[in-house]
Structures are given as C-alpha cells and as structure tokens.
Amino acid sequence: MAETQKLAELTSTQSVSALGLRWAALRGMLNSPLITAEDQRALRDELLVELATLEQDFSTLQSRNPMEISAKVDIAKSALRDKIDASEMWMIDLLDSIQADLQNFNAAVKTGAQQPTRPPVNLSRAHQQRPDESETTESSTSSAA
Secondary structure, three states: OHHHHHHHHHHHOOOHHHHHHHHHHHHHHHOOHHHHOHHHHHHHHHHHHHHHHHHHHHHHOOOOOHHHHHHHHHHHHHHHHHHOOHHHOHHHHHHHHHHHHHHHHHHHHHHOOOOOOOOOOOOOOOOOOOHHHHHHHHHHHHHHO
C-alpha cells in the first residue's frame, strides 16, 4: 500500500513525457511471454492495476507541447482498444483524426503557413411549419393586420 502511495506522489510531479515512458515500459512488460505465463498471474494483475492507474494519471497532467498532446491521445486510443468492441471503433478513428489535425496544425505553425480560415458553421435548422401551424399563423397575422 505504501508503494502505491509513493508511486502516486511521484507521478503527480512528473511530466507527460516521463509518465509516457513508464506507461510504455509497463505495456512492454505486460506483452512479455514471461508475464503472460500462468504462474505469473499475480504479477500480471498487479501490473494491470498500475497501468490503469497510470492511464488515469494522464488526465491530471498538462501537456507542454503538441507531441505530449499526441502522446495523451495515444494513451486514450490504447485504453479504448482494450475495452471497446468493433461497433465502437469509430472512436479510435476520431482520435486518429484529431492526432492528424494536431500534427498538421503543428507543422503549419512551424513553417509559418497560415491555416485557411473557414466561415463559421450554422448548425441551426430551419423551422419547418406543420400544416396545422400554418393555419394558426395565417389567422393570427390576418387579425393583427
């Protein structure tokens, strides 16, 4: 228990990059054939708990640059892949798109290229009158005139 508290204190002072290195190391250990052996089940379970805690810790850290933002998106994608079924893979595609947008934006900023400005999108729908509404509207406008 004291070990878990120490780890929590350490991660609270770390950067996204440092936490990312720990995350990658844990993922690597979990993929090792030695850890997947049945006699190492207790160690594997402990590593999975630590990995889940580490993944949640990413939400508390502020990214310092676009690469760290992208790393946080990678963590989210990896966690989602482990937990969702095929019908929800669109979330992974969305995160891939966000990462590509971030990389394109970052490349444009570095080269000094200006992003094309897009007009604002009007998301409101035009109000379509129902047949019974048009009669009420017409009679109220006739009486008002």
